[in-house]
Amino acid sequence: MTQQKMTWWEKTVEYTFILQFQRHLKFLSPLEDFYEKGGDTIFNDSNRWILIEFKKDASSVNSEKSKFGADAKTAAVRYKEALKALNEHDNHHVIIYGRIGKNSENSSAMKNGAPLELVCHTYFSGKVRTNYPEMVNHGKNYQDFFNYLEQFTAFKYDKKSGSSGRGLTAAVYEQVACIDADGNVAAMMSKDDFTKGYNLTPSYQPKPPEPGSNTSSYTP
DSSP, X not given: XXXXXXXXXXXXXXXXXXXXTGXXXXXXXXHHHHHHHXXXXXXXXXXXXXXXXXXXXXXXXXXXXXGGSSSHHHHHHHHHHHHHHHGGGXXXXXXXXXXXXXXXXXXXXXXXXXXXXXXXXXXXXXXXOOSHHHHHTTOBOHHHHHHHHHHHHHHOEETTTTEESOTTTTOSSEEEEXXXXXXXXXXXXXXXXXXXXXXXXXXXXXXXXXXXXXXOOOOO
């Protein structure tokens, strides 16, 4: 298979991430175990949380803006409001997508040798993360993380339900990762599993902003 004909999907990117950083991953226990032990092993002061969104390629990243409204005009307005509110607070929120590698030395550690590179940057501010430590060292404590997640969700638009504030529900490739004191991923789960399994309560109840409204800056 030549590079020009290579095909991959969001799941390929996620698998590539796991293969490339498997030495840092510890989430081998059943998810139920984390729920049962959550109070002791997950929600302690030394652990941090990050939100990872896996995308197929750069064009898939660009399509994210369309998820903020039922139509292009509304989505553009709401995305700008979300950008204004969360741009300075997204260090823990990253997008990872794939691209064809220029050479094998820079390619990801896929066992089949396919030169698929992982590109990582923050969701709103676009800060590039060139390595694993740069990605995980910006994790938030669980309460601040959940507060951010609540406000981010409020900006999104769920086209299936036709309402704001539920745009993350249908997403498949958004993963919540818990980083332990050693910088390893101690748990990794979908956003829905995170919110349902741990039943966290944010310190405020954000309301979906109306298009064109003035949105206050995010404060943990």
